[in-house]
Amino acid sequence: MTVTVAAAERLIRIGEVARGAGVSVRAVRYYEQQGLLIAERSPSGQRLYRQDAIPLVRFFQEMFAAGLTSRRIAELLPCWDSGHTDAEQRTMLRAERERIQAKIDDLQAALDHLDEVIAITDTHP
């Protein structure tokens, strides 16, 4: 039997989330609109977040940089939260993994190509 202790966590407002994660306030609202981030509301309607919203937003940024869409991230969030996955989610995870790996390979090839150019133009003043 598990007892959950409500830790009376200090809730933070959107500006603090944004500064903490290094994004704009607008971006945080956008993530909510895309279903990535659920916020409580204060009586007056202001968004209230738990502190782990900050690393979560950082995670979103990392995934965006890796080329995942907000839709995909939303679909994969349950795995992240609960550790539970169904077959479809596992398939998506592998697919994204392959996409990213392929992208890395492409970038490496481009980098090598550029390095060749740099080498040539250096010995060729």
Added chain:
Amino acid sequence: MTVTVAAAERLIRIGEVARGAGVSVRAVRYYEQQGLLIAERSPSGQRLYRQDAIPLVRFFQEMFAAGLTSRRIAELLPCWDSGHTDAEQRTMLRAERERIQAKIDDLQAALDHLDEVIAITDTHP
């Protein structure tokens, strides 16, 4: 003294360039509009390309995939063609190199992150 032998190269039309490089005809026109690709014109106005337009377009694709804009590519084309660079171009080359390397690192971090999730969800059916 250098004598240039005009090799009477067979010129190709836009469709052949597109198929050869694996892009759309629209894309090739776009590259011209961005100043990446100069084409001769037949008397009737059709674009005529030399055969090395095909690897050139492939190169564009590689650079696009690496995150360079068409503007940047256009600015760096002279280095590629002539092997000659001025200081500004060398700076841009290095900067793009660093950008790509940073992007690779970011992607690798994201990949590692995803792999963790995959590992957890695999041992956690």
Added chain:
DNA sequence: CTAAAACCTGACGCTAGCGTCAGAGGCAAG
């Protein structure tokens, strides 16, 4: 109490690399 700072909800704008449709001309084959 008041002024500044932070927050709210729309809603339009932007970028970049094309896709796509419209309407018209060019070119080899039968």
Added chain:
DNA sequence: CTTGCCTCTGACGCTAGCGTCAGGTTTTAG
């Protein structure tokens, strides 16, 4: 000659992740 494919020039559309302005409320600092 005509059929069918290729090409031409505009020009509007699309996507995704926000930026930004407008006009109004709330919270905080002094």
